[in-house]
Amino acid sequence: MHLLQIAIKDTMxxxxxxxxxxxxxxxxxxxxxxxxxLIIILLVIYLFYLKRRQTVSKFEKEICEAKNTDIDMxxxxxxxxxxxxxxxxxxxxxxxxxxxxxxxxxxxxxLFQEIxxxxxxxxxxxxxxxxxxxxxxxxxx
Amino acid sequence: xxxxxxxxxxxxGEMTERFKLIRDFNxxxxxxxxxxxAPTLLEAKITNGDSNYRxxxxxxxxxxxxxxxxxxxxxNRDEMIExxxxxxxxxxxxxxxxxxxxxxxxxxxxxxxxGCKWPLKDYANIGGYLN
Numbered sequence: 001m002h003l004l005q006i007a008i009k010d011t012m013x014x015x016x017x018x019x020x021x022x023x024x025x026x027x028x029x030x031x032x033x034x035x036x037x038l039i040i041i042l043l044v045i046y047l048f049y050l051k052r053r054q055t056v057s058k059f060e061k062e063i064c065e066a067k068n069t070d071i072d073m074x075x076x077x078x079x080x081x082x083x084x085x086x087x088x089x090x091x092x093x094x095x096x097x098x099x100x101x102x103x104x105x106x107x108x109x110x111l112f113q114e115i116x117x118x119x120x121x122x123x124x125x126x127x128x129x130x131x132x133x134x135x136x137x138x139x140x141x
Numbered sequence: 142x143x144x145x146x147x148x149x150x151x152x153x154g155e156m157t158e159r160f161k162l163i164r165d166f167n168x169x170x171x172x173x174x175x176x177x178x179a180p181t182l183l184e185a186k187i188t189n190g191d192s193n194y195r196x197x198x199x200x201x202x203x204x205x206x207x208x209x210x211x212x213x214x215x216x217n218r219d220e221m222i223e224x225x226x227x228x229x230x231x232x233x234x235x236x237x238x239x240x241x242x243x244x245x246x247x248x249x250x251x252x253x254x255x256g257c258k259w260p261l262k263d264y265a266n267i268g269g270y271l272n
Contacts, residue, residue, distance in 0.1 A: 049147065052147065063198075063240045064240075066233075066236040066237050066240035067155065067158055067237065067240045067241060068158075069233050069236070069237050071162070071231075071233060071234050071237060073166050073169035073170075074169050074172070074173075076234070077169045077170060077173040077178065077179060077183075078173075078178065079231075080179070080183070080223075080227050081173060081179045081180070120223075120226060120230045121230070
């Protein structure tokens, strides 16, 4: 009997400890479950979003692309303020009538057409100017 | 419900893009004026636009993209038309303007009521959607 009492006394603190550990572990598992549940919800939302993106029509995709295009405003400002002068200079220097019997006559005609086509695009005009100077040896101011 | 949430997010994204486009233009205009590239300071702002030029994406009371000369040399009619044409020939910009809900491009002088306006839908072809 005495031995049994001693044995019960010895096991009492251990059982309390087990209860404490159990309570603590339940809390952790609850939190983990909540986090998993939230992750599942987010994945479901993402799946809906992907499904919607797949079902959008070609036009809607084009509209989305148009919305997200980056416009270089500095280039636009240069086109507004400088393209006219550059076009005048290029059209004067690269006019096909000025290069009638030259070896690049046909190429310069094409170049002049390109210049006319891009008369309001400063960046393109700069590129064409470089071509005129480097490829066809046209002298510019 | 998710669609509604996505629509609300899209709406906010669109508004951000609209204001970003205006801010970028104003910043570039200011830099060009300060550095001496531009003789006139140009400013972009949102106006009501012309109701005759409305299309499927038009924003209510915000369909006009106005470019206005603020200071420096006043713009004459040819210059205003030239500015308008440069913007209209930039297809990417026109498509972006259309997609973000603008329907009218306006170019105005700094004084008086002189100005030009163009319907943007005539210059953009987003997959044939507008025609």
